Amino acid sequence: MSWTDVLDVAAAACLLAGCLLSLLAALGMIRFPDLLSRMHAATKPQVLGLVLVLVGLGLRLRDERTLGLLLLVVLFQFSTAPIASHMAGRAAFRAGQVDHDLLVTDELSETLESHEEPRGAP
């Protein structure tokens, strides 16, 4: 068994694990009760699933130019997924799309009305 075979097997394992995580993330999107819990499913398993798929691709393609692109995709996924979930979660909170029965404690709603954030850049 040559080293390319080893890399191919590792690539296959990464691709399968990535697909499984993405599938579970999709399942979480359906099964979790409210928007905020669903954002958890959309950020965490989905990001790692994508990273695993890309690692698998990198191991199979073994081309440094593609590797750079894959790294960029990972970088942007890591930096944009939290922002996307933050924007959706923030909007949901302000629009009242939060199921308070599901919350053990809620330290934001108490202060949301009275707080005024100063505006402007530093």
Add this chain to the structure above:
Amino acid sequence: MSTVDETTQAPPPRRSRYRALQPANLAWLTVLWVALWGDLSVGNVVSGLLVAVAVCLVFPLPAVRMQLRLRPLALTRLTLKFFVDVVVSSVQVALLALRPRTVRNSVIEVNLRSDSDFVLTVVAEMTSLVPGSIVVEVRRSSHTLFLHVLDTDDLRAAESMRERTLELEQRVVAAFGAEHTLAHRRTGSVSAEEERR
């Protein structure tokens, strides 16, 4: 990165468009452009630089005040812990999706000790990817994060999340060497904020 003593010296009133052209930003955007084309040629670098200038002028961003002193060892620790956390949290959330009963969550307030915007940003990004939390609200004036925490059956679980976030902040501060910001806490940061106004 250049350092400015923010308490004594007010920033000169320059036009934001001029400040938007920061060398680091231009370099990064150019590298990105070349990487996307996948070919290091003079034409690519020049066109990349032109696109970078255009992007910086059209979408100007304020300069982030930060005093970075990278500590390689602490940075390695932060990165390793982060990747372990990402894997753990992904598996946790994936397993939660399979569990029959519904989850109980909570929303908690975390007051960061550091008054650096950079630390606030990094911590907010990282908490969204590590176990059980996403950021639902950020207050820049007081450096407060509001986190939505998944699967907390009682108050104690929520409290431990607050501690974990503060520990993460410690690691970020240790890695990027902004330890002086730990000295003057909330009161100091607010008065500095008002002085600048």
